[in-house]
Amino acid sequence: MSNKINPIVVAPEELHEKLAALKAEGYDFLECLTGCDWEEEGLGVVYSLTKSSTTFEMTHIKCVANDKENPTLPTVSDLWDIANIYEREVYDFYGIIFIGHPDMRRLFLREDWVGFPMRKNDHPEEKNAEIPSTNEEISDTRHKYMIDADGKLVCEDSPVFAEDAYVVNIGPQHPSTHGVLHLRTAIEGERVKQIDPHLGYIHRGIEKLSENMTYPQTLALTDRMDYLGAMQTRHALCMCIEQAMGIEVSPRVQVIRTIMDELQRIDSHILFFSCLCQDLGATTAFLYGFRDREEVLKIFEKTTGGRLIINYNMIGGVAHDLHPDFVKDVKHFINETMPKGLKEYHSIFTGNVIFRNRSIGVGPLSREQVISYGCTGGTGRAAGWHCDLRKHRPYAAYNQVKFNEITYESGDSMDRYMVRLKEIEESCEIIRQLIDNIPEGPIQEKLKPIVKVPEGCYYSAVEGSRGILGVYLESKGDKSPYRLHYRSTGLPLVAALDEACRNYMIADLITIGGTMDYIIPDIDR
Amino acid sequence: MANTSYFAGLIGGIKSLCTGLGVTFRELWTPKITERYPENRKENHIPERFRGTLVMPHNENNEHKCIGCGICQMQCPNGTIKVETKMVETADGKKKKQLVRYVYDHGCCMYCMLCTRACPQGAIEFSPEYEGAVFARESLFKVLNQPGSKCVEKPARPAAAKPAAATEGAKPAVAQPQTADADAAKAKAEKMAAAAKKAAENAAAARAAANEAKAAAEANAADTALQEAWKEAEAKALKLETAAKNFAQKAAEAAADVK
Amino acid sequence: MFDFSVFTSWLDAALLSVMPGWLTILVECVLVALGIITLYAIFAMVMIYVERKFCAFVQCRLGPDRVGPWGTIQVVCDVLKMLTKEIVSLRKTDRFLHALAPFLVVTASMTTFACLPWNKGAQILDFNVGVFFFLAIGSIGVVGILLAGWSANNKYSLIGAMRAGAQIISYELSIGMVMLTMICLTGTMSFSEICQNQAEGGWYIFRGHFVALAAFIVYLIAGNAECNRGPFDLPESESELTAGYHTEYSGMDFGFYYLAEYLNLFICAGMASTIFLGGWAPFVIPGLDGFNEVMAIIPGFVWFLVKVFFVLFLLLWERWTFPRLRIDQILTLEWKYLIPISMLLLVLMALCVSLGLTF
Secondary structure, three states: OOOEEOOEEEOHHHHHHHHHHHHHHOOOEEEEEEEEEOHHHOEEEEEEEEOOOOOOOEEEEEEEOOOOOOOEEEOOOOOOHHHHHHHHHHHHHHOOEEEOOOOOOOOOOOOOOOOOOOOOOOOHHHHOOOOOOOOOOOOOEEEEEEEOOOOOEEEEEEEOOOOOOEEEEEOOOOOOOOOOOEEEEEEEOOEEEEEEEEOOOOOOOHHHHHOOOOHHHHHHHHOOOOOOOHHHHHHHHHHHHHHHHOOOOOHHHHHHHHHHHHHHHHHHHHHHHHHHHHHOOOHHHHHHHHHHHHHHHHHHHHHHOOOOOOOOEEOOEEOOOOOOOHHHHHHHHHHHHHHHHHHHHHHHHHOOHHHHHHHOOOOOOOHHHHHHHOOOHHHHHHOOOOOOHHHHOOOOOHHHOOOOOOOOOOOOHHHHHHHHHHHHHHHHHHHHHHHOOOOOOOOEOOOOOOOOOOOEEEEEEEEEOOEEEEEEEEEOOOOOOOEEEEEOOHHHHHHOHHHHHOOOEHHHHHHHHHHHOOOHHHHOO | OOOOOHHHHHHHHHHHHHHHHHHHHHHOOOOOOOOOOOHHHOOOOOOOOOOOEEEOOOOOOOEEOOOOOOHHHHHOOOOOEEEEEEEEEOOOOOEEEEEEEEEEEOOOOOOOOHHHHHOOOOOOEEEOOOOOOOOOHHHHEEEOOOOOOEEOOOOOOOOOOOOOOOOOOOOOOOOOOOOOOHHHHHHHHHHHHHHHHHHHHHHHHHHHHHHHHHHHHHHOOOOHHHHHHHHHHHHHHHHHHHHHHHHHHHHHHHHHHHO | OOOOHHHHHHHHHHHHHHOOHHHHHHHHHHHHHHHHHHHHHHHHHHHHHHHHHHHHHHOOOOOOOOOOHHHOOHHHHHHHHHHHOOOOOOOOOOHHHHHHHHHHHHHHHHHHHOOOOOEOOEOOOOOOOHHHHHHHHHOHHHHHHHHHHHHOOOHHHHHHHHHHHHHHHHHHHHHHHHHHHHHHHHOOOOHHHHHHHHHHHOOHHHHOHHHHHHHHHHHHHHHHHHOOOOOOOOOOOHHHHOOHHHOOOOHHHHHHHHHHHHHHHHHHHHHHHHHOOOOOOOOOOOOOHHHHHHHHHOOHHHHHHHHHHHHHHHHHHHHOOOOOOOHHHHHHHHHHHHHHHHHHHHHHHHHHHHHOOOO
């Protein structure tokens, strides 16, 4: 199975028309939007579109801007809501201006940053020699670029918030943003009127760093993005590189990776439960979750030597063979600890009248909205979108197991919560089917001393703990990637926060944020 | 819960609250899970694969296995390892790299295992030693080779081969005399012979390139770039020739072992 | 049963014999004030320790266990830390109100603390309208919270204070109503008489049977909300407003809020045990004279404390079980459930008393 993609090249003038036509054809989910600097070819974007129906076929469109110095492309933010924030990311890193985009501000970098660091010829360390010692002045102005009748670029400014808005900063240091997320929230009394997420406090430039690293070295960074989906992220990258190189990993490795992914998913969902309880003030249930999660971490620790930062998947295999106790421990966990734990979670929290009143009907997202915002994972499935890649684009050993894709209808906070708790059960079921028949075989394929991916573009995706985690890899045949882009699972969730929270209360913002289940280092890659 | 009536809602609510109270009441009497560190240091079992810090095991003669090749340093994604070496002349007049200091910056390490997996000698490994906190940042820089230690001579490789050794290694494993297993020795000798042949070929090619460069440089004495290129090619050829010689010698040794 | 007034009248007489009347009163006042402050501090520390241990045990943890045996000295260390911390003064705050607010809160809670009947004859403030006084003084605390939120010039504080205003004032209605229900039964508003009645005729929670039991539960819920304790800790709600109205306080200014919060909980439990569980009155079963005599040997203040800690256990238990309510839910609970229920209870109690259906 090859994951090589051949993007269809479209001229900027025809881009919007073409994408609109594809959207009408059924490619209505913008899975990934990757900016790239192809040097002499110019700067541009690869749009990865997916049929959101059960087939999940993909098509890739490449569009290169005409002008190399001041590149412009037409916006597609009117077609997909998520394009709004994706295009801001591309603008931030590549300086491509999207004509007609309503809010062309930087997304991750400081507003006083000079240059566009992901361009191949940009030298950020020279242009930004001094580390600023002042607070960042956050701009309250949106920029909308248009082409006027003379073909000149004009900028229309508009304020982000209304003049009399009462803006409260939720974050960057805040107990329930789960990291350094900054939500500028306009409120009216207790009601939230608008949220403007301000990102990038812990952006490490992993994508840029990877461009100067060998392939094995890039692996070391994946665990640090979505730290509750470390196995899955690394699985995605390893799978992408392996498929690109035509390496077939042994069935043993496939099964081990599947089990590990599911354990990681359980780990993540337990933490989701715990943190939600903590956010809603039920500190006791928080610790019950942590108590049970410890067992997963112990299983990880025994086999892989890591608890949070695991470093387990390797190109062509896994780092260690399973620990002799692995099967026994996992069985104990899925057959005893987890059913008991879930029963307790349901009686102390799920059924609780206070929690039910705080979550039912709070912050609903419709199926159309989640597709437009690209909210995959539990958030998407809560709204009734069948978006589980394990079912629709099976990888590793997922086609050997039977499990249910949990979906709900209304997409409110309660459904988002229930999806995750039910998925713990399904993950246990998957592990139960695999744990007794782990095939024998090598745990590591033989590789050449230096890993080189043949020239081309590649895209692989896995179902991470909180949605579709894609890896876009472009190689020029070197030992380092030319461009490595991760489709973050958290960014769409934060983008949808404004829509989901509008006209709900401050306390609901916490509930909605908690049930969206975003992880900040995954947003700020 | 808009569709439930006032009283049903009230009673259902009270019931759910009581269920919750029941759970916490039961938990009040369950065994506690707190780990009493540091009192439990003795019984606190850390899995052996846990990566706490990088170590270089030494044997009873204060010898380690590091040959100073620097592959670990090259593999490290963020410059955690500095291998300081010097060239020494061995008794039989050969030049040989020797480890001076193996500096490991514990504060920088990501525990990604690229170094240990790449090490052709199995000289470094991770230990589950987890109490790594120190008072000053400088103390995090650790010299892993013990004072006065030296590389083990003719090291006998442990029988259990490292899994997937040298996956990312930049070179094939350097010659290692085998134990008295005749078959293995023979295979080794063959391998060595092949390696020696290859090295000789490489050396010859490099020599040819150097000669070419020399000719070009001599023809164009004014062009400094060509001069540089010549010098470089010359150095490379020399290096490869030495390597070829070494390989040839080792191949001969291996052949002798077979006999 | 030991009557504490024996000791107080002896002290009064002894002082009067050596000094004039006005000085006696002054000395007595100072002694009493010192007594209150000491008790206040000690009970705050005990409460903090009890709460930390209790919540740890519910959460499968051990809680503080490093300083002193079973961590008992931990709280002392925390208090010392709090006392030595710098009080940060901020620009653009209303300095005077900002400094005043914690004192209002502490004063209110100390004064209500003084209303508690510790033992027979051991009461500091005892009026014939004691219940009334208690309610009136207790409401001063909310002024302190509102001032804290307003003066800090912080948006979180302000939102927290607004919530506190809405919440505390609403819940005072149910507390008043429940108190009224019980006054129907007691026929007096003086705490000493309430206790005395219960010592003679049995605890009101038994005498008022199911009406009193329901009133007891309503009182616990409303009292908990008055104290800003979880699940009603909206004014602070650390996951929404970081620390609500006391976000900008540091050092002992913050410590005062902390003290007051715990002591208010103690006072709430103390009031519940005074009105419903007989205060210092021992547990007696009519007819079992031997048992009753043994019970009567146990001093009154021990009875009082045992009851208070029982009620505290109930309060802590629910605090560490439930998630926090939302502001609209908290007001719904009060206005749509508790107030109608407490009104109904008042009517029922009046009927019971007039028809002689109580014991």
